[in-house]
Amino acid sequence: MLRKTILQPTNMPIVETQRLRREFQAKKKVITALEDIDLQVEESVVFGLLGPNGAGKTTLIRILSTLLLPTSGKATVAGFDVAKEPEKIRPLINMASGAERAGYDFITARGNLWFFSQLYGVDSSVANRSIETLSAALRLENYLDSKLYTLSTGYRQRLTIARSLINDPRVVFLDEPTIGLDVMTAKSIREFLVSQAKDQKRTIFIATHNMAETEAICDRVAIIDSGRIVACDSPASLKKNFGAPATVMEVSPPLQSLQAISSVRGVKGATSAIDADRGVARLKLIVDDEGAVKAVGAIVESSGSKVLQSWMQEPSLEEVFISLIGRGFAERESEDAN
């Protein structure tokens, strides 16, 4: 690839933040999007920033990719301060978001990749070789000469990923890179990202609310909620330290509110997912007292619903989040919306 010297991994973190804070001035109030963020991300890892919508993931990526200045605190990438030395950081990074267009509709996929390579000053012949290599790895080669507007969502997203690697960056920030993709495409992109970290010695920094994705590919995960990092470790350690087996109850008809259940003594957290087709809700409970499950069952029955079945589930990152925050992503997002 393009990088002339692949830097040896050092003990120095490639991305580091210290008491990072970002506020936005709304009409009559100040909104704190990030508060006291302390993070250290090592080289050549896939690092996940996991949190519900509105948790502050995109804001952190915007700061680290030099799009936004922090209100206070410090953030460095490759040792350079994002606030004071953005011009030194930009050649070393790239960024992509799964939710946005990859480039100009009126030029081809190849043209878009070449254009962005030139903005990084990459020699044209080197850029052309990279375009071939990346498009082959992302199975994009048959669409390189198609104009962007003719590409499907999946191929546009592959192109977005290719663009984020066109300058051979040391750190790539990806915001929801597989959002809206079918299962197979998402899987192939995840595999590609892992290979980029392991084989190309890149740091892949992914912001996502996809827990399965985080668990599948991330070496380390920071869980973020309401602008604060609530835990940061490997997925295995997070599950070991914070996860607890969940009790899952299938309830019909679905409950209107989780308020009564959340207030039961011994319930550390509860979340509910509704299966509209079957007319049931799947209640997931994290409890530290067996008696709490019985009490919840009683509340369900007293509210006119029935527990159809229940079982235990091994902890995943979802259970970790519920244990830490007391609610699931869906509940947090609806709280924020209200």
Next chain:
Amino acid sequence: MKTLRAIVASAWVGWEREIGWTNPVAGILVRTAPITAAVLTAAMVYWFGSSRVGVFSPERLAFVIVGSSLYAHVGAYAWLPTSAIAEGKWSNVFTHVYITSTSSIPYLFGRGVAAFLSSVPMAVFSLVAAYFFAQGLLGSAPAMTASPASILMLLGALIVDFPAAMGLGFILASHAIIVGKFEWALPTYIAGVLMIFSEALFPASVLPWPLSLIAEALPFTYFIRASRAALIYGSWDLYVSAMVYALPSSLVLLFLGLMVFKWGEKKGRQKGLIDRKVG
């Protein structure tokens, strides 16, 4: 070298953007707008002038045709940085341009070069179309000359004006970064003001003091004067005297534009507006 690559690639993207119309009708409308504007302006001024004073000199008609055609040409690419940022915010392209190692200035400059190159033939076509329109329909041949020397002089004036138009473009682009919508409000306002202050339709001397000073300070005034010296008066002395002021003032405006743009970018980064669009 890195910056040059970025400018060339951006000019290529700009060229594709300028000529790659998927809707031919829209493309023709946009491309012929300066010609139509020039012809209509010349016709209106002629008719009003004739009805008020009874006569209208061919030289006066040429004055209006050259001024309005070249004013439209400057407008066609001076607004380009604003357009590129507004379009780039909506398509998210500007975000990714901004975080590249060369960042946004070479990109906007390259897009400006493409718009300039695609606008020059239209400016020339506007002049020719307005000339024949005046001769055919108004029955008054404008006092314009087209010789190799006058065309070269015009080309020199166009080139010297480029930094000034880009400077103005960068000033307006800083506004486009800071606002989340209505990016065109300020450029539209400036376009109207510029028409009055750049000698597009009448000499700066008819403006009351101190407004005439504004016109006398703007490089666009001298660009249009130099163009008239080339195409109407055929005067080397007038041309040189206009260009002597046009060149340094054009460079000063470019420098000023870049400073204002850097300030706008800084503000945009502080407030989180570089990649923000407001619905």
